[in-house]
Amino acid sequence: MQSAEHVEYIQSVLDRVGVQSVLIPADATEEEFRHLCAELETRSLVWYADQLARGNPIHVVTDQWRTPTYAPDLASGIERMVRFNKTGLYHVSGRDLLTVFDFARAVADAFDLDASRILPTDSSRSPGALLRPLRTGFIILKAETELGYKPRPLRDALRHLGSRLGLPVTNFGF
Numbered sequence: 001m002q003s004a005e006h007v008e009y010i011q012s013v014l015d016r017v018g019v020q021s022v023l024i025p026a027d028a029t030e031e032e033f034r035h036l037c038a039e040l041e042t043r044s045l046v047w048y049a050d051q052l053a054r055g056n057p058i059h060v061v062t063d064q065w066r067t068p069t070y071a072p073d074l075a076s077g078i079e080r081m082v083r084f085n086k087t088g089l090y091h092v093s094g095r096d097l098l099t100v101f102d103f104a105r106a107v108a109d110a111f112d113l114d115a116s117r118i119l120p121t122d123s124s125r126s127p128g129a130l131l132r133p134l135r136t137g138f139i140i141l142k143a144e145t146e147l148g149y150k151p152r153p154l155r156d157a158l159r160h161l162g163s164r165l166g167l168p169v170t171n172f173g174f
Contacts, residue, residue: 048108055114055117058119059121060121061123062121066103067137068094068103073151076149077149077151078092080149090149092151093151094157095151112170
């Protein structure tokens with residue numbers, strides 16, 4: 001299903017629940033925060049789905065690595081910190097470390113969009129690339145051991161998101 005109606009539906013539902021694929025670091029400066037917020041509209045799961053459903057090619061960086069975090073998993077981690085009366089620093093994120101390019105392909109695969117329209121590029125050629133480390137992610141072992149935090153693998157998170165939102169999800173493999 002790759003129609004404008006499909007992507008408009010995805011967009012409207014995700015807008016209502018506030019799902020985003022970008023995590024703003026707690027230590028971001030005000031300038032970094034503004035840049036990150038501006039990037040939400042051009043680098044989010046919704047933007048990928050929208051552009052691909054419209055048949056538009058998208059250029060996505062292959063040299064930036066992230067650990068995408070599913071909002072319900074993040075909420076679970078926070079809830080566990082409160083329930084167990086924990087204080088201190090806990091890294092609560094997804095476990096899967098993958099490139100932004102691979103994330104875009106996973107979104108395309110999950111929602112049956114044309115992944116061949118995802119064109120590889122790198123940060124040096126990406127006009128919207130942020131000045132940030134190419135590889136960012138968290139070691140979540142403390143949250144896993146002390147809180148029992150268990151983030152879903154990305155494929156399961158995308159399936160869960162699709163079922164929560166009533167979206168068709170394919171049996172994708174990545």
